[in-house]
Amino acid sequence: MSAYSDGEFEKRLANLKDSQKEIQSISTWLVHHRAHSRAVIKVWYKSFKSIDKSRKLTFMYLANDVVQNSRRKGPEYVKEYAIILQKIFHHLASLNLEEKIKQSLGRLINIWGERQIFEKTLLQSVEKLWSQKTKSSLDTSSDSLKSSTPRRKSSGPSSAQIDAERRKSDIDIDEMLESPLRKLNQSQEDSNTSISRLLLEDSTTLLSPRLGSPGSGDPPEPEELILALQNLENAASSDAEVREKIAKLPPEVSEIAKLETITSATQGKALLVQVEEASSLLKDYNARLQEELKERKRVGNMVSEFLSAQRELLAQAEERLEQYYEKLEKMKNMEADLKSHIEALPDIPVLPSSGGGGLDSLPRGGDLFR
Known part of the structure; x- marks a missing residue:
């Protein structure tokens, strides 16, 4: 990206x-x-x-x-x-x-x-x-439809306003x-x-890593990192076909002592062609290895930034979890206090109903002064 x-x-x-x-x-x-x-x-x-x-x-x-x-x-x-x-x-x-x-x-x-x-x-x-x-x-559109007389004074703002x-x-x-x-x-x-x-x-909201990770401080996305690691599977060091070609190169192209065995110009020209082909193959392969080395360093930095961000996320998650544990403990203490308070309340007897043998009716005001 x-x-x-x-x-x-x-x-x-x-x-x-x-x-x-x-x-x-x-x-x-x-x-x-x-x-x-x-x-x-x-x-x-x-x-x-x-x-x-x-x-x-x-x-x-x-x-x-x-x-x-x-x-x-x-x-x-x-x-x-x-x-x-x-x-x-x-x-x-x-x-x-x-x-x-x-x-x-x-x-x-x-x-x-x-x-x-x-x-x-x-x-x-x-x-x-x-x-x-x-x-x-x-x-405004309704007013313009209702009246088209030029004498009507516009209530809208002027261009200067x-x-x-x-x-x-x-x-x-x-x-x-x-x-x-x-x-x-x-x-x-x-x-x-x-x-x-x-x-x-919101339990679905993810935590956000703070800046300060290695490099740019902008950690790669997981998909980015996965793609970069997958690309390394096709790197030069994994190219079995080229490695096999290098392994099958004749010893004449790399051993100076073999030059003594050349007895004619035809053999010398043939060997020169083999050496040039081997040199071109090795040059291209070395260039690919250099690119792979750079890519591995880049991916290594990406992994370092990603791990740093994940450690930061883990620290934030642990901090949040600790906060939730504290809230849970407070809630449990509150629940215990509430139960204790309810149990300490005095029992309130149920008052009998007024009909059928319950409490006598209250005296009238005149009865109090007899």
Whole structure:
């Protein structure tokens, strides 16, 4: 899998087409390079603001695929997208989008809510913003159908107001992503807390290795490592056919003493042809062995990074297991205290019913003063 760079990502976004296969391909690449999540969001948002409005939905589908598929490996993309989610929909709300696109974006918000991708309060504010936009556009189209008189005064915003809103929405995205402690990002801190709670509560969510493993710090995927190990099975050292050819080379091509046995030019030319063929065979085989050595070093680094990440995951799992044991112990203590408290409560006798030989009726007020 190719290394990440802003230029490479911009190129992939420029060629992005509205097809599930291509969206998933770029999404897989981005999830693999989740260590660069902040740079990814900056490039994505910059391209998102500049593309034609007909391609906005495709970019949103890519963002949706990334945040959903990356949750099993870590919350990096969810955190970064949550910071700018309102800005994204403010931008979308300022555009005159087709009704079909607006409906698709509304379904996207609903999916995020159902699957708990983002924090609840954040999604509520985004949903409110988007529903107001949809409602206002419907009201505007309805009014235009009801009346076409030129004397009617338009209630919509002027072009100057629209330009001002757009300039206001163009707050530097770098500033938002680099300053998580700003007031406008206070809701994101709540989002991070909610996401962390979700990751702890969801038993299907995998742990995420922290950076610091050998090399790039970006551990390979298991499928990547398996493929690299399988490729080594076809390496030069495993090529039995070439090894057999080398083993069957005549001793004349390697032993200098054999030159003394040559008695004619014909024998010398024949030996020269054999030596050149053997030399070419050995040269090619040595080049393949050198490539294999480099590949084995690369795979060795991949294995080292993978094992380091697995050890980190194991440490996190053990830490989480210890937390669960502590919670279980607290729950057992609470259960024992509750049982003890219930057993210490006094027995409350059942009061007899008022009819049929039960308690006498209470005296009237007049009887008390006789």
